[in-house]
Amino acid sequence: MNIVIVESPAKAKTINKYLGSNYQVLASYGHVRDLPPKDGSVQPDDNFAMSWQVDAKSQKRLNEIAAAVKDADRLILATDPDREGEAISWHVLEVLQKKKVLKDKPVERVVFNAITKQAILDAMANPRQLDTPLVDAYLARRALDYLVGFTLSPVLWRKLPGARSAGRVQSVALRLICDREMEIEVFKAQEYWSIVANLQTPGMATFQAGITGFDGKKIGRHDITNEQDATTIRTMLESASFQVGSVVSKPAKRNPSPPFTTSTLQQEASRKLGFSASRTMQVAQKLYEGITIGGETTGLITYMRTDGVQIAGEAISAARKVIGQDYGDNYVPEKPRFYSSKAKNAQEAHEAIRPTDLFRRPKDVARFLDQDQARLYELVWKRTMASQMESAVLERTTIDIDAKNGAKTATLRATGSVVRFDGFLALYQEGRDDDDEEAANRLPAVNDNDALTLAATGAKPVEANQHFTQPPPRYTEASLVKKMEELGIGRPSTYASTLQTLRDREYVELEKKQLVPQDKGRIVTAFLQSFFNRYVEFDFTASLEEQLDRISAGELSWQEVLRDFWRDFSGAVTEIKDLRVSEVLDALNELLAPHIFPDKGDGSNPRACPVCDSGQLSLKVSKFGAFIGCSNYPECSYTRQLAKSGEGEEDGAADGPKVLGQDPETGLDVSLRNGRFGLYVQLGEDSKENKPKRSSLPKTWSASDLDLEKALQLLSLPREVGLHPEDGKPITANLGRYGPYVHHEGTYANLTSPDEVFSVGLNRAVDALAEKRAKGGRGRATAAPLKELGEHPDGGPVNVYEGRYGPYVKWAKVNATLPKDTDPQSVTLEQALELVNAKAAKAPKKATAKKTTTKTAAAKKTTTKKAAAKDGDEAAEKKPAAKKAATKKTPAKKATTKKTAAKAAADDAS
Incomplete structure (x- = not known):
């Protein structure tokens, strides 16, 4: 019996059909080991030795693989044909060697660029040995991302409370977005x-x-x-x-343009299909792993993580035949077209992304695909065909x-x-x-x-x-990916996870397809530019990528590259540790001045406090993030958000309270103000004896349209709609963190707009609450799933449900929220298993009160040290195994806060 190891169970099932009864194909479910999130996982003083950890789920699968290999004749490592795939094979081999089950059994490495019968059989006929330089490049990248995140993120937490994380590639991508925004802000139209x-x-x-x-x-x-x-x-x-x-x-x-690489596919899918980079990769993954056609699972496109622009000779021949059939011989060039990449650091070991069979036209397979799959397949097919057609x-x-x-x-x-x-x-x-x-x-x-x-x-x-004249446009996902590739920043296969990380950290938001930097992202970027500028420079990051590529080519020692980097980086971190927060804020005040203290145009001091006469406005930080405050605090309590909103400036709220009128019941002033969390209305003034009533403006309300009547409506909330006909208890309407809603006995039902809070009637409210309870709200049975995915390997159904805060995957008692922009109907069982396994691994095990008490200090230390132990550069694009659950957890608030920040750093890495 021959044992074949792949990453995905879907691939395992398909490949087993092609290979026959003499082969048993097992899935590793992505990476089987990871660096534990604790100090010492990478040891610079011990030649960058790494300590790997296997979580419980992966341990079970490794035991199954080891048991199968023990009685096998041969082990074949058939993970994906890239650096991460090579690393997974290396990890599996390392574990099996430690378990001493290999003995003298032959071990072979095979790679295939497409999941078709012919491609797999050809790969099996041409095995090779594990590519050691490629593994070395993985180790170097993994250690770099761990060291940067683990070392740099804690500095951010100490100097900029409320900051989430920093990373080797992510921070440079964020700088591109922030630099462009600064260009727009200082731009003067001509x-x-x-x-x-x-x-x-x-x-x-x-x-x-x-x-x-x-x-x-x-x-x-x-x-x-x-x-x-x-x-x-x-x-x-x-x-x-x-x-x-x-x-x-x-x-x-x-x-014509060459066939797609990973980055050009992401760019074109963004422009033509409106896909995010992560959505493009999700759909492409499914097309690569295979679709059931005629009772057989067939891979429709070649491997989708590649820098190469060349395609195989047989694919070129097929394209020329199809062109002649569909368009005529005058559309077939005299000679085939051959392409070479102009991108920095391009690795052309693999083909470009193309259909596995060019005679399989889009109209022939559309009925087997969902809408997104059909559109992306058509895009890949047309681009590949066009690349071999005659010039216009x-x-x-x-x-x-x-x-x-x-x-x-x-x-x-x-x-x-x-x-x-x-x-x-x-x-x-x-x-x-x-x-x-x-x-x-x-x-x-x-x-x-x-x-x-x-x-x-x-x-x-x-x-x-x-x-x-117009300012330069903000980056879209497509244009940012193009820019990063031009500069040689990161790897194209990691761009999707990098962009998703920036959005998950709330460093940027996507508005009308444009990437808009948020204040917390701009502060992190300004801090890094002020004190770690070398490590967010484009040339430095690109040169580091070149060194990593030279490692994969066997030209450099990975430990030597790390040693050179760590010597300077650790020295820079040591210097910053002694800086006071006030010194950091002074530097950020200067660097961010065009953004947070824009010129008023009248020659006055833009940093003068609009409330008191002598105060100076300055950047302030708290556990909730950054804001602008007066230097005369606590005598002057003026605060506002970092950036003045256009509406706030027009209405005067950005420069101090704007009185809208007097409350007829109390005679107190009703004013519009701009605080650290945005615009709000307030009744009366602050005093030591009484805190005035306040209410935030809904996002859909314009400050320029706000009058006394609307302000009083906001201050009157919550509003009682009426008594519920079933139990006679009140139903209230209000504005909350997640928008307008009605509430009754623990059930919250969303309303369509903030205006409805003031007009919703009893019948409408009762219907909304009943509908919410029917979907799984409090007091009724759980709603039916949106999609049933299948069985978990450990037993029990895995389904997709609609939740209060969006769709989520549920298995047993584990609920895992779907990533932003993910279509619930497109989620596969494999993607769901990744989410629930990762969520289950993060859940702390219950400890006794005694253990919690005695281990509080240790737990705090562990949760604080969760920094960048995980490589987000490429692992996020693969199918990562779930991390090992923490064995102890203190309920201390400080530990929880730092754990959140540590997790952000750990996931960052790019």
Whole structure:
């Protein structure tokens, strides 16, 4: 019997069918060992020796593998064809050697780029040994991420309370987003004017031409800066005579893009399908592992984590045949196309992402796929096919025009592009971030010296339009991935997990597909730029990636690379430890000044306190995060959020309370204020004897529209809707952390909008509460699952449910929330097992009161040390095994807070 080890149980089942009865395929369920989250897991003083830990779930699977190997004839390691896959095979082999079950049994390593019968049989026929340099590169990356997170994150907690974590690649990606936001904030728009003449040929054809020169001077796009100059030129052209100066037509070719790599697939899926990077990888994983077609599980695409742009010769031949069949021989180039990557640090050991069978057209498989799978498969198929099609042939025409009006002269230019042969464009055109597809703009046929006239009908003969320069756009996921790849930051296979980590940490938010940095993310970035600048520099991070790639090529020693890094990094951390928090805040005040203290435009001091006369505004930190406060605290209690909202500035709330009127019952002032948690209304003033009533503005309410009536409505909450007809107990409506709701006897039901809180009637409230209870709210039976996934390996069903805070996976007593933007209907059993196993491992075991008391100090130390013991660079993209559960946990509040921060650092790593 031959034992084959893969990561996924889905792959194991498929591959076992292909190999037959002489093979037993077992799944490791991802990584089987991890670095324990405690000090000493990586030991710089012992040549970076690492201590690995196996959690209970993985131990059970390793025991099963060991028992099978003990009676086997041969062990075949068939994990994924990348660095993480090589590492998993290495871990499994290490464990089996320690268990002494291998003896003299042969051990082979096989890799296949697609889960098809032919690909697997070919791999089995060509085994190799474990790639030691690739494993070394994994060890180096794993140790780096552990050391950075474990060392740097605790510094953040001490100097910036409320900060979550920092990481080797994640922090650099965050800096890109924050730097772009700073560019936008300091950008000053410049006025410019465009002038276009609508011209007509003797044959009555019309076209537009833009100004390029006036009175012998060239005019660029932004050179006309005021209305007076624009009017002068427009007036001259309105009475001018026009003549064609020259006509130049040049043929041009447009070549297709290469097949997809991991990063280009993420970019294009974002632009064309609206997928997040993580969603793209989830769907691609399913297409790679296989879909049931005709009773057999078939892998539809090749491995989706790759930097390579080349595809196999048989795939090229198949593509050329399909092109000829579907489009004709004139769309097949004379010679096959071969591509090479221009990206930094590209590793082209694997093929590009392509369909496993190019004769399997999208329409043929659509009925076997869900909507997202079908759309992504079609995208991969079209891109692969287009990469082997003939180039598009264009004709680009430029018409230069002379204008005269007495002694005044001007020049204009019209440009156009016409597609003479569409080539690959007949099938596929690459998307762009600005959605600016190349459109055909046919110009009329004219000859040198032809006379032209201004168009007599339609638009104005000469148009002068005012414009303003625009700041650089915020990054989208697609453009950020492209930028990171250009700079050589991180690995393309880790970009999805990096972006997801930034959102999970609430360092950035996704608004209209744009990545918007949040205040906590900007503070972390400013801190790192002030005190650890080298480690968030783009060139330094890229050079470190190059060293890691050289390790994988066998050119560098991984311990030597770590030794050089650790010497300087640990020294930098030691220097910062002695800094006072006040020194840190002074540095951040200066670096973030354009953001937190913007120029008021009237010459006044932007840091002057708007409430007291002598105070200076400064960045403050608390366990809840950062805010702006007055230096005269506690005499002056003025606070606000870091960034002034546009609404707050318009209404004066950003610069102090705005009185909306007086409460008719008490006579006290009702004011709009901007606090550390945002805009709110307040009744009366603060005093030692009485804390005034306050109510936050709903996110959907505009401060500019807020009046006394609306403010009093907010201050009157909660509102009693009426008595429930079943028990006569009150139903109340209110605004909460998660939005508007009605409440009755422990059941909370969401309302559609904040305005409904003030208008909801008894019937509507009773219906909403009944519906919530039917879905699993308090007092009724548990709701039916949204999706039944199957059985857990340890027994019991695994299902997806809708919860109060979003969809979640449930197994036994373990509830695991689905990641943001995850479609509950697309969740697979394998993904669900990852979530519930990880959640179960995090749950602390119950201890007796005596043990909790005696072990409090140790528990605090352990939870505090949870920093960056986990590599988020690539492990998050794989199928990680669940971590070992903590054996002790103190109920102390401090320990809990630090545990949360430590977990953030541990998951960060990129």
